Amino acid sequence: MEEYKKRILLVEDDPNFGTVLKDYLMMNDYEVTHAKNGMEGFEKFKKDDFDLCILDVMMPYKDGFTLAKEIREKNTDVPIIFLTAKTMKEDVLKGYKVGADDYLNKPFDSEVLLMKIKAIIQRKATETISDSKQFEFKIGRFDLNSKLRFLKFDGGEPVKLSPKENELLRLLALHENDLMPRELALTKIWRDDNYFTSRSMDVYIAKLRKYLKPDEKVEILNIHGEGFRLVINS
Amino acid sequence: MEEYKKRILLVEDDPNFGTVLKDYLMMNDYEVTHAKNGMEGFEKFKKDDFDLCILDVMMPYKDGFTLAKEIREKNTDVPIIFLTAKTMKEDVLKGYKVGADDYLNKPFDSEVLLMKIKAIIQRKATETISDSKQFEFKIGRFDLNSKLRFLKFDGGEPVKLSPKENELLRLLALHENDLMPRELALTKIWRDDNYFTSRSMDVYIAKLRKYLKPDEKVEILNIHGEGFRLVINS
DNA sequence: CTACCTTTTAACCTTACATTAACAAAAATG
DNA sequence: CATTTTTGTTAATGTAAGGTTAAAAGGTAG
Secondary structure, eight states, rough: OOSOOOEEEEEOOOHHHHHHHHHHHHTTTTTEESSHHHHHHHHHHHHHSSSEEEEOOOSSSSSSHHHHHHHHHHOOOOOOOEEEEEEEEEHHHHHTTOOEEEEEEEEHHHHHHHHHHHHHHHHHHHHHHTSSSEEEEEEEEEEETTTTEEEEETOSEEEEHHHHHHHHHHHHHHHSSSSSHHHHIIHHHSSSSSHHHHEEEEEEHHHHHHHHSTTTTTEEEEEETTTEHHHHHH | OOSEEEEEEESOOOOOOOHHHHHHHTTTTEEEEEEEEEEHHHHHHHHHHSSSEEEEOOOSSHHHHHHHHOOOOHHHHSSSEEESSSSSHHHHHHHHHTTTEEESSSSSSSSHHHHHHHHHHHHHHHOOOOOOGEEEEHHHTTEETTTTTEETTTOOOOOEEOHHHHHHHHHHHHHHTSEEEHHIIIIIIIIIOOOOHHHHHHHHHHHHHHHHSSSTTTTEEEEEETTTEEEEEE
């Protein structure tokens, strides 16, 4: 079915438990990288692409949440599952804030973990079809390089974009001529959908409109209450 | 911020618990439909569009899993959360098999539930991007794009439609040449059927007639006391 | 610390939208 | 045919969303 085994980054400081869990996952056809603490976890994360991260919350030096935040800065998509020692409400809430996909209380049932892993990886797989890895866009007479964060007009001097400007323009470009829902940008870029992030986004729309002014065929239209639409008129 | 509140179908047979949960969710800005058993739950599900289903597993007549299966047959996308009485591994596994998005053990912390709801609804929102088919209509010489909310005459300049204009015209188009009952529009679009919403709808009918004037073959007829009919004369 | 860049918040203004009122016209009722 | 009910239409009103600029707050490298 799958070309390759799915890769899991397991960050767990308890060596016994960590090893057992790693072996168990490997027996179930996952490729597992085991890091013994937060630092090591982040190093390994930067080196490879993973399909899923399983992070212990309680760890010396760097706890699971801090690690998750760092991971999120690098990658907004990779699923994260937290392992918490016991049901601590604060932990759970904190986890969701950092963008967790799920959490499990230790001790947990191994089959349940497997099901969760399967469900989450599948879910991401279906999501990832639409937001393929595209970082270069032609927008009318502009070229957007989303990896290097610059925008060129007619092959002239590139204008540097800030991270938020860049991500927003990229999202718009991904939905060229189509609706880019407000909610989508807010959850993907700002990771929160409230009055202030929404206003912030409007500010960025204004900035992008300024950048795009040189080509009068390119415009960002608003669909009231829904979102924005990057259109290229011919 | 949101056009409408998110709608939750809550199926829970314990009347006390169900009522409390319903109230709690409503306090948190969700629109909640409470069904007292599986049958009722399915009936209500068929009647309306929901953004999320919360199903109790243990229920008389029809348990949560059976209900979930029926719901899945009608709709493969709507997120489902199960409420299980206690941690029963079998339940959890069964739940994931039926396509659950999450499950919660009773008793659970209400804030945790809220976070889960938020996370799940957001997740679905980002997934649901490309279902264009149902949103484009040909109405005489007009093209209605219901997703982008515009109406084009003979491929000319698009006219923007407001959300209500758009939904109403879409409903009419879905029933082209056939009766579109007043009540249907009121319950589907206005979510309330009373004197004022009815008058409001009449105002929108007038607006739509104006938009459609350019094609004299297209008209919206009234069927006194029944509803309206979008006809395309040939 | 300063200087610089990025992001958020505030402020003010404009546009978009939905509802309601008001009055006219049709249709039904009896 | 008089009266009530329903519908047609336009305009007025209030509120919410969006556009834009500037100032404040956060962050980071030098």
